Amino acid sequence: METWLLQTQSLCIVLLMIAGIYSRYNRVLHVRIMSLAMIWDIILILQIELSRSAILKASRAVTNAMALNVHVTIAVTTVVFYGFMVYTGRKLLAGDREIRRKHRILGYSTFTLRLLTFATSFWAVVPKE
Numbered sequence: 297m298e299t300w301l302l303q304t305q306s307l308c309i310v311l312l313m314i315a316g317i318y319s320r321y322n323r324v325l326h327v328r329i330m331s332l333a334m335i336w337d338i339i340l341i342l343q344i345e346l347s348r349s350a351i352l353k354a355s356r357a358v359t360n361a362m363a364l365n366v367h368v369t370i371a372v373t374t375v376v377f378y379g380f381m382v383y384t385g386r387k388l389l390a391g392d393r394e395i396r397r398k399h400r401i402l403g404y405s406t407f408t409l410r411l412l413t414f415a416t417s418f419w420a421v422v423p424k425e
């Protein structure tokens with residue numbers, strides 16, 4: 297798949313997350329937007345993996361292997377953080393007020409990581425064969 301199509305989706309996911317943070321006090325909307333963003337992100341990773349086995353190919357083709365490793369590591373960490381968001385978010389919905397601060401800090405960290413994933417994806421572009 298064309299790189300620009302993947303990166304446009306990536307940008308849309310970042311924009312969705314901004315909308316989700318903006319609507320953080322509207323629980324129904326917040327949960328819907330964030331779930332959509334996270335599911336779309338996982339579908340995006342699958343598209344990259346399936347359409348060109350990106351990591352394997354890119355690790356051979358890309359000139360700066362270290363930059364690619366940094367990108368992949370940040371991207372994987374972001375998905376791990378999605379797990380924390382669902383866990384703490386569900387607890388919040390169940391009425392646990394203590395976990396709110398944790399959800400907030402993890403939330404802004406997750407968003408920062410997702411922004412970094414987008415920014416570093418420009419290092420990971422596979423050259424045309």
Ligand code: HEM
Nearest residue numbers: 320321323327330381382385386388389396400403406407
């Ligand atoms: C990447 C995903 C997510 C991010 C970045 C995020 C971020 C945030 C932030 C910044 C807040 C405001 C906390 C505060 O100011 O004290 C918040 C509130 C909240 N989030 Fe999330 N969140 C995410 C996913 C989720 C998910 C998956 C759920 C539920 C399953 C959820 C449920 C909630 C709830 C219930 C609140 C409290 C809203 C209220 O005050 O009524 N969040 N979230």
